[in-house]
Amino acid sequence: MKILVCVKRIPDPDESLKFTGGGLDYSASKWVPNAFDEYAIETALRLAEVVGGAQRLAEVIVLGIGPENQRQQLTQFLAMGADRGIIVDADPDKLDTATVSKLIAAVFKKEACDLLIAGKLSQDNEGGQVPQRVAGLLDVPQASFAATLEWDQAGKALTVGREVDDGVEVKRVPLPAVVSVDLRIVLPKSVKNGSTPATHAYQEGPRLASLKGITMAKRKPVAVLKPSDLGVAAGAGEQVTGVAAPPARKAGQKVKTVEELFDKLTKEAKVI
Amino acid sequence: MSKVLVILETAGGQLRPHSLPGITCAAEIARATGKPLHLLVLGAQPGEAAQAVAAAGYGAAAVHTLAAPELEPFTAEAWGDAIVHAARTLDASVIGGTASSTLRDALPRAAAILDAPLVSEVVKVKSGDTFVRPISAGRALQDQKVNSGTFFFTARGTEFEHAHPTGAVPVQALAAAAVSTRGAQVKGVQKTESSRPQLTEAKVIVSGGRGMREGANFKILEQLTDLLGGALGASRAATDAGMVPADLQVGQTGKIVAPELYFAVAISGAIQHLAGMKGSKTIVAINKDAEAPIFQVADYGLVAKWEEAVPQLVELIKARKGAA
Numbered sequence: 001m002k003i004l005v006c007v008k009r010i011p012d013p014d015e016s017l018k019f020t021g022g023g024l025d026y027s028a029s030k031w032v033p034n035a036f037d038e039y040a041i042e043t044a045l046r047l048a049e050v051v052g053g054a055q056r057l058a059e060v061i062v063l064g065i066g067p068e069n070q071r072q073q074l075t076q077f078l079a080m081g082a083d084r085g086i087i088v089d090a091d092p093d094k095l096d097t098a099t100v101s102k103l104i105a106a107v108f109k110k111e112a113c114d115l116l117i118a119g120k121l122s123q124d125n126e127g128g129q130v131p132q133r134v135a136g137l138l139d140v141p142q143a144s145f146a147a148t149l150e151w152d153q154a155g156k157a158l159t160v161g162r163e164v165d166d167g168v169e170v171k172r173v174p175l176p177a178v179v180s181v182d183l184r185i186v187l188p189k190s191v192k193n194g195s196t197p198a199t200h201a202y203q204e205g206p207r208l209a210s211l212k213g214i215t216m217a218k219r220k221p222v223a224v225l226k227p228s229d230l231g232v233a234a235g236a237g238e239q240v241t242g243v244a245a246p247p248a249r250k251a252g253q254k255v256k257t258v259e260e261l262f263d264k265l266t267k268e269a270k271v272i
Numbered sequence: 273m274s275k276v277l278v279i280l281e282t283a284g285g286q287l288r289p290h291s292l293p294g295i296t297c298a299a300e301i302a303r304a305t306g307k308p309l310h311l312l313v314l315g316a317q318p319g320e321a322a323q324a325v326a327a328a329g330y331g332a333a334a335v336h337t338l339a340a341p342e343l344e345p346f347t348a349e350a351w352g353d354a355i356v357h358a359a360r361t362l363d364a365s366v367i368g369g370t371a372s373s374t375l376r377d378a379l380p381r382a383a384a385i386l387d388a389p390l391v392s393e394v395v396k397v398k399s400g401d402t403f404v405r406p407i408s409a410g411r412a413l414q415d416q417k418v419n420s421g422t423f424f425f426t427a428r429g430t431e432f433e434h435a436h437p438t439g440a441v442p443v444q445a446l447a448a449a450a451v452s453t454r455g456a457q458v459k460g461v462q463k464t465e466s467s468r469p470q471l472t473e474a475k476v477i478v479s480g481g482r483g484m485r486e487g488a489n490f491k492i493l494e495q496l497t498d499l500l501g502g503a504l505g506a507s508r509a510a511t512d513a514g515m516v517p518a519d520l521q522v523g524q525t526g527k528i529v530a531p532e533l534y535f536a537v538a539i540s541g542a543i544q545h546l547a548g549m550k551g552s553k554t555i556v557a558i559n560k561d562a563e564a565p566i567f568q569v570a571d572y573g574l575v576a577k578w579e580e581a582v583p584q585l586v587e588l589i590k591a592r593k594g595a596a
Contacts, residue, residue, distance in 0.1 A: 013408065013543070017408060019412070098388075101384055123408070124407060126392070126393065126405075126406070126408070127392050128380075128392055129390055129392060130380075132348060132377060132378075133380045133384035136384035141347075142348055142456075143456075144348065144377045147518065159459070162373075163519065165290075165372055165472070165519070165527075166461055166464075167462050167519050168461065168462045168519070169458060169461045169462075171456055171457070171458050172456065173454075173456045182525065183525055187512075236419055237388065237420045237423070238391065238416050238417065238423075239419065240414055240416055241416070241417045242414070242415035243415070244413050245411075246406070246411070246413050249550060249555075249571075252555070252567070252569070252573055253571070253572060253573070254573045254574070254575065255572055255573065255574050258576070258580075259588070261572055261585065265533075265556070265572070269554045271476075271553075272476075272589060
C-alpha cells in the first residue's frame with residue numbers, strides 16, 4: 001500500500017495580517033505547516049504503522065508543491081515518520097486550484113498510489129476543494145471531512161466517519177480513494193488499521209518529531225519534479241484581484257450585572 | 273443560451289431550507305451576467321420535491337430533475353456525475369448552491385471533471401465574474417475573479433437571504449444519465465437527535481466553551497436555549513473535550529452561524545471561534561476573565577461566572593415570560 005499525503009505551508013495563522021493596498025504582505029511571516037496537513041500525516045502514519053510491532057503496512061509519501069526552499073517543511077513531516085518526499089517545484093501563488101489538483105493527481109498516478117490523504121482545507125485560503133478535485137480527476141471514490149477511519153486490509157477498503165452538517169455519515173470506500181481529514185481524526189482512537197490493537201489509544205494531536213526522526217529525516221530521499229515532468233500546464237482559472245480587512249464590529253459595552261444585561265437585551269437590543 | 277444552475281437539496285419531498293440562500297446568491301449572479309436562473313433537483317424520485325420547488329418558483333425559469341437510484345443516499349461520486357451531466361445537457365455555465373457539507377463535497381469534484389474553477393464560500397457577488405470570500409478565519413475578505421466561461425460557486429448560507437417564492441414555474445425531467453458511486457457505500461448517518469432548530473437556521477444560539485468544564489454543566493445552557501427557542505452550540509474546546517457532540521461546534525472548522533442573538537458562555541474567543549459567529553446580529557459574552565478576546569466582538573459583555581450569571585438570567589426570562 002502506498003499513501004500519498006499532500007502538504008502546504010502557510011503564514012503562521014497566529015500572526016496578525018498585514019494589509020497592503022489591495023493585498024496581504026507575508027514577507028515577514030513565519031511559515032508553518034497547515035494544521036490539517038499535519039493531521040493528514042498523522043492519519044497516514046497511524047494507518048501505516050503497527051503499534052507494538054516493527055512491521056510497516058504502507059509507504060507514506062509526503063508531497064509539497066512549492067519552491068525548492070519548501071524542503072524544510074517536508075523535513076518536518078519526514079521527521080514525524082513519512083518515508084520519503086516529493087516536491088513539485090513551482091510557485092504556488094501562480095498556480096490556480098485546478099492546476100494544484102492536477103499536479104497532485106499526476107503524482108498519485110505516477111507513483112501508483114492507493115490512497116491520498118489530505119487536510120480538508122488550508123487555514124489561509126480556505127478553498128476546501130483540492131482533495132475532492134483530485135478524486136474527480138482520478139475518477140476514484142472520496143471520503144471528505146473524515147473524523148474516523150478504519151482500514152479493512154482484506155477488503156481493500158476504508159470505512160470513514162465523515163463530519164457532515166447533520167451528524168456523522170459512515171461511508172465505505174474501496175481503494176484507491178481520496179480521504180480529506182477533519183480535526184477529530186487526531187483524537188486518540190480515531191484511526192484503526194486492523195493490525196494495531198483496536199484498544200490502543202494514541203496521544204491526541206499530530207505527533208512531534210523525535211530526535212531520531214529528525215536525524216533520519218535528513219537521509220530520507222526527496223525527489224524534485226517540475227510541473228512539465230508531470231505533463232501539467234499552469235492554468236489561471238481564478239485570480240485574486242483584491243484583499244481587504246472585514247468591517248470591524250462596533251465596540252460593545254460591558255454590563256455590570258445580570259439584571260443590567262437582561263434590561264439591555266429586552267429594551268435596547270429588543271432580542272428577547 | 274447558457275444558464276446559472278443551482279443544485280438543491282431536498283428531503284421528504286420538500287426543499288431543505290438551507291438551500292435557499294444558495295438560490296439568492298445564484299439569482300444575483302444571474303442578474304449580473306444576464307443569464308437565466310435554473311434549479312436542479314437530484315434523487316431517486318425527485319418529482320415530488322421538484323413540484324414543491326416549482327410551485328414556489330424562486331425567480332427561476334424552470335426546475336429540472338435528474339432521477340437515478342444511485343443518487344440516494346447522497347454520495348459525491350454519483351452527485352458529481354449527475355451535476356456534470358446536467359451542466360452539459362442544460363448548457364449551464366455557472367453552477368453552484370449553498371456551501372453545505374453536501375455541496376462542498378460534490379461540487380469541487382464536478383468542477384474538476386469539467387476543468388472549471390470553483391469559488392468557495394462566496395459572501396458577496398461583486399460582478400458576474402468577481403466574488404468576495406472570507407479567508408484566514410474571516411480576518412480578511414478576498415476578491416476572487418474567475419477567468420473561465422464555466423465556473424462553480426458555493427455560497428455561504430449566513431450571508432444571503434432565503435430566496436422568496438415568486439410563482440409557479442415548469443418542471444422538466446432530464447434524460448437518464450450514467451451515474452456511479454464508484455463502489456462507495458453509505459452505511460447511514462448518525463444524527464444528533466434534537467428537537468431544537470438547526471444551528472444554521474436558529475434565530476438564537478447559546479454556546480458554551482472550555483469554561484463549562486463538563487457536559488453535565490451544559491444543562492443550564494440548554495434551559496436558556498429552550499426558553500429562547502434557540503439552538504445549542506459549542507466552541508472547539510468543548511466539543512474536543514467531549515462535553516457535547518462535534519456537530520454543535522461553531523467556528524472556522526465547524527458551523528458558520530449568524531443568528532439574531534448569540535450567547536458565548538465561558539468561551540474565550542479564539543480567532544477560529546470568532547470566524548464562525550461574528551456575523552451574528554447581537555453578541556452577548558459571559559466570561560469570568562475580563563481580558564477574554566470574546567469581549568472585543570461582544571455587543572454586551574458581562575464579566576461573571578456562568579454558574580451564577582446563567583441561572584439568574586434564566587430566572588429573569590422565566591419571570592418575564594410568566595408576566596407576559
